[in-house]
Amino acid sequence: QAKQYGRGGYTFYNEDLGDQLKQQALLEEELKGAVERMDIEPFFQPIVDIENGHVKGFEVLSRWTSPTLGAVPPDIFITIAEDMGLIDAITWQVMRKALKVAASWDNDLFIAFNMSPHLFNDELLMNIKWQLSESKFDPKRMEIEITENAVIGNMDEARVALDSLKDLGIQVSLDDFGTGFSSLATLSKLPFDKIKIDKSFVTDLDSMPQNAKIVGAILALAKSMEIAVTAEGIETNDDLNFLSAHECLQGQGYLFARPMHAQDVSNFLADANELERGGKKLRVS
Ligand code: C2E
Numbered sequence: 001q002a003k004q005y006g007r008g009g010y011t012f013y014n015e016d017l018g019d020q021l022k023q024q025a026l027l028e029e030e031l032k033g034a035v036e037r038m039d040i041e042p043f044f045q046p047i048v049d050i051e052n053g054h055v056k057g058f059e060v061l062s063r064w065t066s067p068t069l070g071a072v073p074p075d076i077f078i079t080i081a082e083d084m085g086l087i088d089a090i091t092w093q094v095m096r097k098a099l100k101v102a103a104s105w106d107n108d109l110f111i112a113f114n115m116s117p118h119l120f121n122d123e124l125l126m127n128i129k130w131q132l133s134e135s136k137f138d139p140k141r142m143e144i145e146i147t148e149n150a151v152i153g154n155m156d157e158a159r160v161a162l163d164s165l166k167d168l169g170i171q172v173s174l175d176d177f178g179t180g181f182s183s184l185a186t187l188s189k190l191p192f193d194k195i196k197i198d199k200s201f202v203t204d205l206d207s208m209p210q211n212a213k214i215v216g217a218i219l220a221l222a223k224s225m226e227i228a229v230t231a232e233g234i235e236t237n238d239d240l241n242f243l244s245a246h247e248c249l250q251g252q253g254y255l256f257a258r259p260m261h262a263q264d265v266s267n268f269l270a271d272a273n274e275l276e277r278g279g280k281k282l283r284v285s
């Protein structure tokens with residue numbers, strides 16, 4: 001920044017831009033290689049029944065550690081993958097790995113997958129059906145999370161897609177609820193089973209009246225529409241207590257556990273009955 005006013009500020013600006021482009025090109029190159037080598041890994045973050053502490057399932061979150069760049073956050077590499085046309089490959093690779101892991105668990109926990117808007121096409125259903133039959137995974141244990149970006153502009157096609165997913169027994173969730181421009185319109189037009197309250201609202205619920213009001217209103221809305229709710233990003237006992245008092249069904253957040261490697265999931269499940277979070281005992285049934 002300061003450089004901008006230095007010797008030939010203009011030139012420096014261009015150099016910075018050049019650096020950025022180099023960095024971007026490197027990222028793209030590395031990501032392409034990573035997808036070819038199937039280096040992107042599913043991590044698993046538990047989703048817990050707030051009322052009784054039962055672990056109900058896991059959200060799958062993609063992780064990529066580049067040998068030269070280190071860990072690259074999914075918000076960054078998923079966007080690049082979408083632009084480069086790599087999101088299909090990543091999604092189906094990660095799903096295949098995650099289903100293989102989940103099929104080995106001795107329980108009936110669900111797993112939830114994030115679907116990029118780019119995947120909302122004719123092949124979506126075919127791919128998911130193939131994945132389910134390949135892994136012999138019960139569709140009733142699968143959830144698909146989409147943001148309103150995936151459906152905006154083509155509500156009719158989206159309804160057909162969601163209906164077919166639901167016909168298979170798959171649950172569909174509206175992710176990052178409250179952050180888009182037309183969350184309510186999306187909710188009213190499409191048959192979602194679940195809302196995920198965006199983590200930006202799930203913070204300081206005891207001390208920030210605005211957040212408390214918004215979360216309270218979303219919970220009341222979901223209740224009247226008979227839609228399930230998961231609150232994302234629960235980090236403190238106070239936030240958990242607020243959600244519990246307002247009858248939020250499920251919760252997810254660092255307070256319970258961070259997203260973890262497949263190898264750590266078995267330990268987590270084995271130890272969960274000994275864990276206490278926000279004054280509640282966790283349980284795996
Ligand atoms: P998301 O689907 O809304 O996932 C929840 C994000 O919140 C995850 O970030 C998770 O690690 C984070 N999180 C969970 N609990 C807490 C908490 O208590 N505090 C805070 N501060 N954060 C918490 P992550 O893993 O970095 O993923 C970011 C986003 O990247 C996801 O948001 C999702 O939109 C996207 N993403 C990740 N994996 C995939 C994927 O395989 N496919 C697609 N299409 N998108 C993905």
Ligand code: MG
Pocket residue numbers: 059114145175
């Ligand atoms: Mg999600």
Ligand code: MG
Pocket residue numbers: 175176177196198199232
């Ligand atoms: Mg979300």
Ligand code: MG
Pocket residue numbers: 176
């Ligand atoms: Mg998000």
